[in-house]
Amino acid sequence: xxxxxxxxxxxxxxxxxxxxxxxxxxxxxxxxxxxxxxxxxxxxxxxxxxxxxxxxxxxxxxxxxxxxxxxxxxxxxxxxxxxxxxxxxxxxxxxxxxxxxxxxxxxxxxxxxxxxxxxxxxxxxxxxxxxxxxxxxxxxxxxxxxxxxxxxxxxxxxxxxxxxxxxxxxxxxxxxxxxxxxxxxxxxxxxxxxxxx
Amino acid sequence: xxxxxxxxxxxxxxxxxxxxxxxxxxxxxxxxxxxxxxxxxxxxxxxxxxxxxxxxxxxxxxxxxxxxxxxxxxxxxxxxxxxxxxxxxxxxxxxxxxxxxxxxxxxxxxxxxxxxxxxxxxxxxxxxxxxxxxxxxxxxxxxxxxxxxxxxxxxxxxxxxxxxxxxxxxxxxxxxxxxxxxxxxxxxxxxxxxxxxxxxxxxxxxxxxxxxxxxxxxxxxxxxxxxxxxxxxxxxxxxxxxxxxxxxxxxxxxxxxxxxxxxxxxxxxxxxxxxxxxxxxxxxxxxxxxxxxxxxxxxxxxxxxxxxxxxxxxxxxxxxxxxxxxxxxxxxxxxxxxxxxxxxxxxxxxxxxxxxxxxxx
Numbered sequence: 041x042x043x044x045x046x047x048x049x050x051x052x053x054x055x056x057x058x059x060x061x062x063x064x065x066x067x068x069x070x071x072x073x074x075x076x077x078x079x080x081x082x083x084x085x086x087x088x089x090x091x092x093x094x095x096x097x098x099x100x101x102x103x104x105x106x107x108x109x110x111x112x113x114x115x116x117x118x119x120x121x122x123x124x125x126x127x128x129x130x131x132x133x134x135x136x137x138x139x140x141x142x143x144x145x146x147x148x149x150x151x152x153x154x155x156x157x158x159x160x161x162x163x164x165x166x167x168x169x170x171x172x173x174x175x176x177x178x179x180x181x182x183x184x185x186x187x188x189x190x191x192x193x194x195x196x197x198x199x200x201x202x203x204x205x206x207x208x209x210x211x212x213x214x215x216x217x218x219x220x221x222x223x224x225x226x227x228x229x230x231x232x233x234x235x236x237x
Numbered sequence: 238x239x240x241x242x243x244x245x246x247x248x249x250x251x252x253x254x255x256x257x258x259x260x261x262x263x264x265x266x267x268x269x270x271x272x273x274x275x276x277x278x279x280x281x282x283x284x285x286x287x288x289x290x291x292x293x294x295x296x297x298x299x300x301x302x303x304x305x306x307x308x309x310x311x312x313x314x315x316x317x318x319x320x321x322x323x324x325x326x327x328x329x330x331x332x333x334x335x336x337x338x339x340x341x342x343x344x345x346x347x348x349x350x351x352x353x354x355x356x357x358x359x360x361x362x363x364x365x366x367x368x369x370x371x372x373x374x375x376x377x378x379x380x381x382x383x384x385x386x387x388x389x390x391x392x393x394x395x396x397x398x399x400x401x402x403x404x405x406x407x408x409x410x411x412x413x414x415x416x417x418x419x420x421x422x423x424x425x426x427x428x429x430x431x432x433x434x435x436x437x438x439x440x441x442x443x444x445x446x447x448x449x450x451x452x453x454x455x456x457x458x459x460x461x462x463x464x465x466x467x468x469x470x471x472x473x474x475x476x477x478x479x480x481x482x483x484x485x486x487x488x489x490x491x492x493x494x495x496x497x498x499x500x501x502x503x504x505x506x507x508x509x510x511x512x513x514x515x516x517x518x519x520x521x522x523x524x525x526x527x528x529x530x531x532x533x534x535x536x537x538x539x540x541x542x543x544x545x546x547x548x549x550x551x552x553x554x555x556x557x558x559x560x561x562x563x564x565x566x567x568x569x570x571x572x573x574x575x576x577x578x579x580x581x582x583x584x585x586x587x588x589x590x591x592x593x594x595x596x597x598x
Contacts, residue, residue: 166574168342178333178404180305181455184564186443187302188450199460227310227339227400227572230458233302235450 102210109165110202113222116232117142119175122194123236126183134192134233135180144198145170146223167201171224173231181233191237200224280395284427285313285419286582288573290543292432293493297549298410302455302566306404307434307545309570310339311419312578313397321420322401325428326413335402341393341575347596348576350381351586352390357595391579398575410438432545444561446554448479452526456567463571463589464597467538469494472531472548474565483518483555487531490549497532504528518555540593542581545570 119140126132146169173196183192203220289309296303311317319334350360363374403417413435418426452475461469487499499514504526512519514529521527531550538544545568552563573581580586 166345168340174337176335176402178306178335178402180404181457182303182305183454184302184443186445186564187454190450192454197459225460226342226574228460230456230460231304232453232457233455234453 103215104208104210106206106208107165108204108206110204110219113200113202115144115198115200115222115224117144117196117198118234118236119194119196122175123191124193126187126189126192128187128189129185131185132183132192133180134183134194136175136177136194139174139176141172141174142196142198142229143170143172144200144222144224144229146200146203146220148218148220150203150220150223165201165203166226167203167223168226169223171198171200171226171229173198173229175231179231181231183233188235190235192233192235195232195234197230197232198224199228199230280314280392282312282314282396282583284421285311285315285317286578287311287417287419287429287431288543288571288578289417289429289431289545291537291541292434292545293537294432294434294545294547294568296408296434296436296547298408298436298438304455304457304568305406305408306402307414307568308400308402308458309431309545310572310578311336311397311399311401312575312582313399313419314395315422316397317399317419322403323418323420324403324414325416325418327405331405331407333404333406335404337400337402339398339400339575341396341398344385344391344576345574346382346385347591348574348580349385349390351580351588351591352584353381355381355591357590361595361598391576393575396575396579408436410436412436443564444554446478446482446556446561446563449476449482449563450478451476451563451565453565455565456569459567459569460572461538461544461569462597463538463540463542463544463592465540465593466597467534467536467541468597469533469535469538469546469548469569472533472550472565472567474529474531474550474552475527476529476552476563477524477526478521479524480556481523482521484514484521484529484552485518485555485560486553487514487529488551488553489533490551491535491546493537494533494535494546494548497534499532500530502528502530540589542588542592543571543573 119136119142121136121138121140122134124132124134126134146167150167150169175194175196181194200222203223205218205220206214207216208214287309288311289307292307294307317336319336322334322336323329324332347355360377363370363377366374413433414431415433416428416430418428420426453473456472459470484501487496489496501512501514501519501521503510503512503519503521505522505524529552533548535544535546538546547566547568550565550567552565554561554563577588581588
């Protein structure tokens with residue numbers, strides 16, 4: 041479900057009202073220029089609104105600090121130690137000879153606004169600063185005999201999210217923002233078996 | 238009820254003083270006992286929680302790419318070792334258990350809302366109701382999030398949160414798993430029904446297409462989220478072809494799984510063409526890289542909070558009037574957040590409405 045972010049809705053709504061006022065209430069020669077400026081701001085606000093999914097906000101000292109789920113982003117980490125050549129006509133077992141731990145980290149700090157607040161609210165949408173996945177020697181995959189010959193390996197996929205942080209005044213005015221392009225989702229890593237050559 | 242209370246008070250007043258002393262002492266003991274019980278139920282679990290439930294997994298031993306393991310989460314209020322977990326239906330020599338400690342971060346807001354008796358239908362209506370409901374929506378979320386503190390409701394240090402890897406070394410046709418057993422701290426064995434995991438030699442032959450390379454040949458453990466539609470999300474299959482070939486259909490071999498939409502992206506050096514697969518076949522030009530995105534849903538997953546299944550897919554082609562099929566399999570499963578597990582299992586909160594009426598509506 042795509043949520044409508046209440047703060048951006050307020051900004052968008054107030055911008056639209058101001059645009060209308062400027063175009064129709066003021067009679068000056070620059071009204072079209074102003075109109076297009078307003079329209080651009082309005083469209084940008086709509087774009088901003090549509091790319092965010094509501095996550096969580098906390099208020100402190102007259103400001104509202106919000107984190108928004110900006111959509112799913114995956115990071116794939118190959119396990120090079122598992123690379124194996126498979127020959128068609130034979131079953132091949134692929135695994136690792138020693139335990140391998142792969143990690144995925146957020147591309148930026150999740151702290152924002154108040155100290156440690158960003159981490160706390162980012163956690164409400166299930167993302168974390170770093171996520172690990174260990175592939176032990178007990179884990180193996182079987183490539184069926186019908187699969188084409190080639191090199192295959194295990195890849196670990198870390199699903200995550202883009203996180204947008206915003207600070208608003210109590211009137212709903214946006215005063216600062218920051219984006220973390222990827223933060224791993226908690227405990228959601230999975231493995232895929234891929235051909236790589 | 239009021240009459241009963243009055244009679245009790247009257248009885249108390251007419252009692253000799255010595256008897257009054259015993260009554261007060263008795264009530265004091267009951268009070269103390271009650272307090273100690275409530276303290277223990279606050280953090281203790283009746284038994285460990287096993288997240289592997291309602292499994293519906295059939296693993297063909299040479300049908301497609303397979304893994305030799307199943308993983309699932311366990312939450313316990315006592316430390317568990319791998320020796321305490323067994324599979325009754327299999328000889329101990331053919332399987333192995335491994336436990337990995339999982340990290341626990343912050344209390345998700347939706348779990349906190351659930352403790353505050355949120356009405357998810359109302360939340361959905363307010364969020365999607367536009368400007369007219371904005372003030373009411375703000376008031377409702379402010380009321381629900383009031384006093385949010387990650388550690389107040391659930392102290393994560395009271396629990397052990399594991400990912401359990403159950404791996405097999407010599408599985409044979411006909412082997413199956415329907416339960417696992419965990420021995421608790423007092424040595425008592427507790428059996429958990431996990432649904433069905435079966436192994437079979439059932440074989441649906443894959444075709445030999447010259448120059449066809451499946452880039453991703455299997456997926457294991459992708460997380461799915463509950464809902465009223467039973468969506469299994471999207472499966473993405475990549476392949477490359479050397480010669481021109483026609484994609485006619487994508488089919489599933491699972492009875493309960495249906496395909497909603499298939500999008501085919503043909504990627505060349507200069508451009509990418511996205512097409513929706515309908516009854517008409519799609520021509521894949523020679524030397525193309527292709528990505529197929531398949532949206533699926535499962536009738537057995539509708540309004541089910543814990544679930545695991547493996548999806549068997551076939552890509553069907555026509556190559557110079559000869560039909561050909563490529564097999565692909567993917568194991569998908571739900572993974573509950575630690576706080577959701579404690580809230581639902583220990584505190585009996587129901588998250589069905591959160592998923593069906595709000596998050597995945």
